Amino acid sequence: MTRTVEGQGVPFLGEPPLGIICFDDIGTAFDPSNLAASALLLRALAYDSHGPRKQVFLTSHHDDLTTRLLPLLLPPAGCTMKVIEFQPWTEEDGAQVKCYRVVSAADNWKERLHALAGGSIKG
Secondary structure, X not given: OOEEOOOOOOXXXXXXXXXXXXXXXXXXXXXXXXXXXXXXXXXXXXXXXXXXXOEEEEOOOOHXXXXXXXXXXXXXXXXXXXXXXXXXXXXXXXXXXXXEEEEOHHHHHHHHHHHHOXXXXXX
């Protein structure tokens, strides 16, 4: 069922039934000059506090674009992001992955400062 966004005349298909949105190989579709605007849209989908959040999956085969995009996608305070990096496939080990849990700097700044100071800061 197609509805129209009020006052805009834009077709709107409604909420995804599972709250999941996938973007496959984003590097081929994103214009590097509009990377910040694209990241803003993705952050709004994933972290919007005014509506239902979506679980956003991004895949990319372009290391340079991914390296530029990840800092723009850092989660706000109280949210996390998971990054899964696929390692080269080998006959011995098969598919291997590295998983990273990304938190907002605001969430753990005291612990990070404490670790950087060698444990000498009380907080």
